[in-house]
Amino acid sequence: MSVDDTYPEYHAEDYYLYHDKSLHSALVIEKRLELEETEECITLESEWEQIFHASHYLLKLKERALAGDLKAFSFRSLTWQLFLGVLPGDIGSFLDAANANRDRYDILKSNYVVDPHVLETSMSLSVNNPLSQEEDSPWAQFFQDTELRQEIMQDISRTYPGEIMFEQPEIRNMMLNILFIYSRENTDVSYKQVLQSTLYSFLMFTLLHSTAS
Secondary structure (H helix, E strand, O other), X not given: OOHHHHOOOOOHHHHHHHHOHHHHHHHHHHHHHHHHHHHHHHHHHHHHHHHHOOOOHHHHHHHHHHOOOOOOOOOHHHHHHHHOOOOOOOHHHHHHHHHHHHHHHHHHHHHHOOOOOOXXXXXXXXXXXXXXXXXXXXXXXXXXXXXXXXXXXXXXXXXXXXXXXXXXXXHHHHHHHHHHHHHHHOOOOOOOHHHHHHHHHHHHHHHHHHHHO
């Protein structure tokens, strides 16, 4: 006689889950987490509707910021993107603007993060070689960039040691590329040590809020 015959109200797998305490506890925890995730999504959606679909929402956000009322706001990092002009005021344009910013970053990265070992160029070997003294040699710029990247990475490695998040190679490499590209794009400023601390604050804030949301 099968379990299904003895306990017709259960399927076999339901019976074993119900009578095995450890499996039953795991099932309860899983269901509870699913419920909490659903409730969190509903809460986030309600908060989004309440804030971003209100008239003059940006003005109201600025008033909340000045009053120090954004500490527990789920969309705080997005709000600062609005304040800094990274995103437009039109909610319907958020995604297009974000994609455009990502595309621009990719272009800047391809322009500045260049390895002459694999660079395809029609330059003569008298110019395109590691020993060339020509100013327009890609190797001259490469050696300058290497020194700059080493300086930046040295500062990054000293940034808040012990922070597990910023000991991850992918995070450090992201910081390196951002600071390097900024320095190349803004030659009047170039790289200053304070920039890595500023970027650290932005990344810590953004990554933690995106994880929490």
